[in-house]
Amino acid sequence: MHVDGGDTAWVLGSAALVLFMTPGLALFYGGMVRSKNVLAMMVQNLATIAVVSIVWAIAAYSLAFGPDAGGGLIGTLHFAGFAHPETPVPGLHLTVPPLAFAAFQMMFAVITAALLTGAGADRMRFGGFLVFAAVWTLVVYAPIAHWVFSPAGWLAHRGVLDFAGGNVVEIDSGASALALVLVLGRRRGWPRDVMAPHSLPLTVIGAGILWFGWFGFNAGSALAANGLAAQALIGTQLAACAGLLGWVLVEKLRTGHATTLGAASGAVAGLVAITPACGFVDSLAAIVVGFAGGVIGVLAVGMKYRLRYDDSLDVVGVHGAGGLIGTLLVGVFATQHVNGGIGARGLFSGGGVGLLGEQALAVVVTIAWAFAATWVVAQLVQRTIGLRVTQEVEIEGLDTAVHAESAYDFGNVRAGRIG
Amino acid sequence: MKLVTAVVKPFKLDDVKQALHELGVAGMTVSEVQGHGRQRGHTEVYRGAEYVVDFVPKVRIEVVVDDAEVPRVVDAIVDAARTGQIGDGKVWTTAVEDLVRIRTGERGPDAL
Amino acid sequence: MRLVTAVIKPFKLDDVKSALESFGVQGLTVSEVSGYGRQKGHTEVYRGAEYTVDFVPKVRLDVVVADDDAHDVVEVITKAASTGQIGDGKVWTTAVDELVRVRTGERGPDAL
Numbered sequence: 251m252h253v254d255g256g257d258t259a260w261v262l263g264s265a266a267l268v269l270f271m272t273p274g275l276a277l278f279y280g281g282m283v284r285s286k287n288v289l290a291m292m293v294q295n296l297a298t299i300a301v302v303s304i305v306w307a308i309a310a311y312s313l314a315f316g317p318d319a320g321g322g323l324i325g326t327l328h329f330a331g332f333a334h335p336e337t338p339v340p341g342l343h344l345t346v347p348p349l350a351f352a353a354f355q356m357m358f359a360v361i362t363a364a365l366l367t368g369a370g371a372d373r374m375r376f377g378g379f380l381v382f383a384a385v386w387t388l389v390v391y392a393p394i395a396h397w398v399f400s401p402a403g404w405l406a407h408r409g410v411l412d413f414a415g416g417n418v419v420e421i422d423s424g425a426s427a428l429a430l431v432l433v434l435g436r437r438r439g440w441p442r443d444v445m446a447p448h449s450l451p452l453t454v455i456g457a458g459i460l461w462f463g464w465f466g467f468n469a470g471s472a473l474a475a476n477g478l479a480a481q482a483l484i485g486t487q488l489a490a491c492a493g494l495l496g497w498v499l500v501e502k503l504r505t506g507h508a509t510t511l512g513a514a515s516g517a518v519a520g521l522v523a524i525t526p527a528c529g530f531v532d533s534l535a536a537i538v539v540g541f542a543g544g545v546i547g548v549l550a551v552g553m554k555y556r557l558r559y560d561d562s563l564d565v566v567g568v569h570g571a572g573g574l575i576g577t578l579l580v581g582v583f584a585t586q587h588v589n590g591g592i593g594a595r596g597l598f599s600g601g602g603v604g605l606l607g608e609q610a611l612a613v614v615v616t617i618a619w620a621f622a623a624t625w626v627v628a629q630l631v632q633r634t635i636g637l638r639v640t641q642e643v644e645i646e647g648l649d650t651a652v653h654a655e656s657a658y659d660f661g662n663v664r665a666g667r668i669g
Numbered sequence: 670m671k672l673v674t675a676v677v678k679p680f681k682l683d684d685v686k687q688a689l690h691e692l693g694v695a696g697m698t699v700s701e702v703q704g705h706g707r708q709r710g711h712t713e714v715y716r717g718a719e720y721v722v723d724f725v726p727k728v729r730i731e732v733v734v735d736d737a738e739v740p741r742v743v744d745a746i747v748d749a750a751r752t753g754q755i756g757d758g759k760v761w762t763t764a765v766e767d768l769v770r771i772r773t774g775e776r777g778p779d780a781l
Numbered sequence: 782m783r784l785v786t787a788v789i790k791p792f793k794l795d796d797v798k799s800a801l802e803s804f805g806v807q808g809l810t811v812s813e814v815s816g817y818g819r820q821k822g823h824t825e826v827y828r829g830a831e832y833t834v835d836f837v838p839k840v841r842l843d844v845v846v847a848d849d850d851a852h853d854v855v856e857v858i859t860k861a862a863s864t865g866q867i868g869d870g871k872v873w874t875t876a877v878d879e880l881v882r883v884r885t886g887e888r889g890p891d892a893l
Contacts, residue, residue, distance in 0.1 A: 443683070444832050446825060505826050515828060551828045564828060645680060646711075654714045656722075672786075672875060686817070686835070696818030698788050699836060733873055763875045766783065769855055771862050771869035780871060 254345035260475035267466025268357035274459025281452030286647025313392035322404030341401025368563035369427035414471035416526020424570015425620035433628035436560035457514035482528040489540025493520015496544025519547030522572030535583035581606025688749035708756030800861035820868030
């Protein structure tokens with residue numbers, strides 16, 4: 251294979267950008283929880299990086315991108331432990347070394363699992379969640395990645411388009427989050443008690459890091475330093491901006507206040523929505539997609555109050571709903587002028603409803619597998635080592651009760667001593 | 670007039686506030702304090718260094734009421750704040766000699 | 782000796798402190814508290830979830846004075862802290878049985 255230096259540099263750099271998104275997520279989520287749980291949220295995210303990266307190397311990469319075991323459902327363990335590192339992913343003709351691709355994809359698996367910390371905020375056992383994340387990566391993430399991202403995958407065969415993970419990351423995490431919170435149960439006192447964000451400055455910094463890293467997530471998915479990557483980057487930026495404005499506009503109309511949390515959330519929602527689409531739609535379409543993500547997001551986060559499920563930090567409402575709308579809009583706006591290599595055409599490019607139909611199928615299948623398999627894994631963990639903390643721990647706060655730390659010391663009363 | 674002071678567990682504040690509201694007590698002052706009784710504190714560890722932190726966050730509620738109201742107010746606070754676990758706190762009263770409403774200058778029971 | 786306690790609006794602290802200094806009161810203790818009276822709180826919105834925050838930030842002053850000064854000190858605080866708007870707060874006094882200056886061990890009125 252021919253290794254292009256420019257392409258490889260971009261993919262390696264993108265891997266670092268995507269990795270950076272998980273500490274960014276730790277800040278984004280950390281600021282949104284109560285101060286007694288901020289460290290727990292952050293260390294769950296840090297530790298998820300550790301666990302999922304290793305699981306990816308040991309087996310999940312192979313399950314996702316290895317030679318197909320049959321039917322386009324799952325890969326073999328041929329690449330387990332990153333064996334045969336010079337062998338490219340079957341069917342993928344890249345100008346970057348296979349290990350660069352493997353490293354880049356590792357970071358996607360990491361952040362998808364990390365998103366689930368937000369759904370179960372304030373009540374998950376540290377060890378329990380890490381075991382859950384490891385199993386989930388193998389059983390939920392890897393198969394869906396194989397179906398959509400691997401050329402041998404059955405959804406890829408049908409022509410389903412997902413440039414950077416609208417299905418594999420966003421809908422997957424959204425549906426998985428729903429199953430996870432149904433198994434965990436609602437937080438004590440939810441929704442009556444005040445559980446307001448304790449530090450929105452942290453959340454805004456986190457949103458900025460996510461936005462920055464998303465350029466690697468989306469434009470890096472071009473797997474080359476070329477015009478397609480440039481279009482993906484531009485589309486990503488425009489969608490983030492439109493999402494921010496869309497969310498804030500709806501907020502202002504509904505409640506009379508445009509909020510900081512709304513602006514940060516709207517940018518993320520726009521980024522989520524453009525994730526599957528950025529390599530297939532043009533710039534103006536990206537604005538529409540991002541705006542839709544923001545508007546759908548601000549409306550979708552209210553679902554949990556009506557349906558009474560405690561998705562603490564709105565993984566379902568932002569990532570699930572945003573991923574869904576973005577994936578469907580690919581079927582509307584995809585144009586061969588952006589991605590001549592794939593040549594797919596959506597509804598507005600004279601392609602009829604064929605692509606839209608395949609996108610809808612992908613949505614349904616992803617939601618079904620992610621929800622069902624996550625539910626089983628979560629139940630298994632809850633019933634063996636336990637996934638939810640005890641009521642006493644939940645009341646006291648995870649930071650002191652689980653991690654023996656407190657996040658903030660403003661110099662007042664601590665009165666402790668060593669020993 | 671009596672000053673009723675209660676030191677309670679923070680998550681019980683809302684219940685106590687509700688109970689006082691139902692009794693018709695219109696206002697109160699609340700502060701975040703640290704408490705230390707027979708309830709154990711907790712240990713924190715930073716890179717191997719263990720700190721024993723004896724104090725536990727509490728909330729102090731203060732309200733000035735008419736003498737005649739005191740038994741009912743104290744009972745309401747106690748019932749609302751009780752969990753049955755160590756660390757529930759205490760309620761006490763002290764005599765208030767003089768009371769003024771700042772906005773109007775009203776003194777004594779009129780200022781309640 | 783009397784303990785004079787005042788719960789006032791935070792931005793009035795400086796006025797009250799100056800007034801007390803002019804009167805001759807040497808020191809005081811100040812804490813940040815939350816008050817809840819007839820003054821309405823405010824609403825906060827987070828991703829569509831509306832929280833009514835009933836408590837309003839206040840400042841509490843505590844100062845121990847001689848019996849003879851208690852009434853005047855209450856007057857001084859009341860005047861300095863008043864804005865005429867709801868939420869101005871209250872001032873009250875309670876009897877102090879014992880007072881000690883920690884540095885010197887002085888007791889009673891010598892410790893004022």
